[in-house]
Ligand SMILES: Nc1ncnc2c1ncn2[C@@H]1O[C@H](COP(=O)(O)OP(=O)(O)OP(=O)(O)O)[C@@H](O)[C@H]1O
């Protein structure tokens with residue numbers, strides 16, 4: 001990028017950023033990840049997926065995690081959720097070491113994971129009944145509240161195959177939250193949705209987050225999505241997966257899509273772009289297409 005187009009530091013683009021983040025860090029630490037390491041034994045030697053990852057997420061923080069493909073984002077989410085074990089390091093939730101899965105952590109994946117044989121209502125009641133031991137009527141009353149919160153009252157008795165992708169993910173969010181977790185882990189939850197539905201889901205998620213005492217760790221490939229949603233963005237490097245930077249998003253809340261063209265948004269996005277794609281790196285990568293002769297000389 002030429003000097004003329006270069007924007008000043010993303011931190012200078014909105015007033016009060018330092019004060020806002022000082023206040024955020026005064027809130028209790030909900031998730032404390034310390035030197036988390038994960039090595040996989042692959043066919044061609046060990047793969048260090050995560051190399052001494054440390055970060056903290058505060059109460060009611062919206063933390064996004066970005067990084068190149070293969071940098072260990074899903075591995076990180078799975079380990080925090082207790083679905084996989086680390087090779088080293090420690091994790092604390094509300095100050096207590098976590099070891100294995102628990103209802104204090106909810107998870108939403110990109111793929112649809114609802115029980116296809118249960119209605120929306122029964123999908124959401126499942127956690128309160130099984131994990132929290134609520135009676136059928138209490139679980140149903142609670143499910144109704146979550147269904148209302150995600151705006152699906154008319155679909156309470158529908159089955160997952162009768163819902164659109166965006167609606168399925170709203171049920172998945174409600175189902176995860178119905179367990180009353182302390183943190184919600186979301187691994188590219190909107191990655192399979194079309195652009196319009198995705199934008200709508202981002203807005204729904206911000207509205208839901210405002211209503212619930214929940215800390216969100218949200219993994220995404222999409223830099224706009226990260227800047228739009230997050231308080232802070234944890235940027236990871238690949239091979240080995242390491243913390244590159246914890247970026248404070250200067251864009252004020254409440255967030256609106258108009259802010260996509262604000263100086264603070266553009267500067268934050270550009271900063272992430274530079275971290276993920278250092279200049280001159282990808283431009284030099286070309287595919288070995290020299291021997292292909294699929295296009296005739298007469299075709300432009
Ligand atoms: N079960 C496994 N066995 C061996 N290697 C694994 C396993 N799971 C992940 N890996 C390796 O660990 C690294 C991190 O994988 P991971 O899926 O966490 O990356 P990611 O950041 O989520 O990627 P993407 O953005 O493509 O989803 C990769 O190099 C991957 O090949």
Ligand SMILES: [Mg+2]
Nearest residue numbers: 073074075187
């Ligand atoms: Mg992944």
